[in-house]
Amino acid sequence: xxxxxxxxxLDVQKTGSSSVARFLRACSTLQQVARHPHAPAVxxxxxxxxxxxxxxxxxxxxxxxxxxxxxxxxMAARFRDAGMADYYQPNTVAFERWLRFMIDxxxxxxxxxxxxxxxxHMLGLQSYRFLAxxxxxxxxxxxxxxxxxxxxxxxxxxxxxxxxxxxxxxNQDLENLLDSKVGAFFKxxxxxxxxLQNVKRAKKSAAVAGFQPNKISPxxxxxxxxxxxxxxxxxxxxxxxxHV
Numbered sequence: 001x002x003x004x005x006x007x008x009x010l011d012v013q014k015t016g017s018s019s020v021a022r023f024l025r026a027c028s029t030l031q032q033v034a035r036h037p038h039a040p041a042v043x044x045x046x047x048x049x050x051x052x053x054x055x056x057x058x059x060x061x062x063x064x065x066x067x068x069x070x071x072x073x074x075m076a077a078r079f080r081d082a083g084m085a086d087y088y089q090p091n092t093v094a095f096e097r098w099l100r101f102m103i104d105x106x107x108x109x110x111x112x113x114x115x116x117x118x119x120x121h122m123l124g125l126q127s128y129r130f131l132a133x134x135x136x137x138x139x140x141x142x143x144x145x146x147x148x149x150x151x152x153x154x155x156x157x158x159x160x161x162x163x164x165x166x167x168x169x170x171n172q173d174l175e176n177l178l179d180s181k182v183g184a185f186f187k188x189x190x191x192x193x194x195x196l197q198n199v200k201r202a203k204k205s206a207a208v209a210g211f212q213p214n215k216i217s218p219x220x221x222x223x224x225x226x227x228x229x230x231x232x233x234x235x236x237x238x239x240x241x242x243h244v
Contacts, residue, residue, distance in 0.1 A: 001133065008160075010133040011037060057231050066211070
C-alpha cells in the first residue's frame, strides 16, 4: 500500500508496482505520506481514491519464476530455505514442476499462515494476493466466504478500490487517471504523457535459454485458469475455459 493522501495505490506483487509507484512520485502533485510494500490498507478513508493493479496470472507466475531464476525475491528465498532450490532450473520442465507446486492447495502451508488460513482450496496464490489488498482486514473478510458466489458478493460489496489498472495496458491506464476524479492531482497531461513515453521501466526478467513459455503444457494452463478463476473471471474473461 502506497499512500499519497488523496490517492492510495494497492500494489500487488509482480503487476508493475514499482513502475506505478515511480509514476505517482513523478507525475502526481501529492506527497507520499506512507509506504508499506504489498501490505493491505489498515483503514478506509472515504475521501481517498483507491486503485489497484492486476496482471494475467500466467504472466505473473512466469515473471515470478524468472525473477527467482536470477536468485531474486522472497519466493525464491522461501524455496532455498526449505532446501528446494532445485525447483529453479532454466528450462520449461522445471517451470512446470515449480508451477504445479505453486498451485497445489495442499502446499498452502508453504506460503505462510495468511494464505493458509483463508481460502487456499478456493483461490490460487495470485488471486489471493490481489484480494488480500482489496479489503480492510482481508483475512477475516475472506474467511466469511464459503462459496465462489460468496466471494463474488464480498468483492462487489467490500472492495476498497474503485479503479483497476492492468499491467498489459499500463501506460494508457495510467494516463487515464488524468480523466478520473483525481485527475486534478496530477501534473499537466503533456508532462505526464512525456514521462510515460520516456520513462525506463523496471528491468524485465531476461529470457532464459531452455525456458520456453510457449511450450507450457495446455493442460497445466487450464489448471491455472481453474485455480485463478477469480482473476480470469473478473479481468481476463476472454481466456476462461468452460469448466472454470
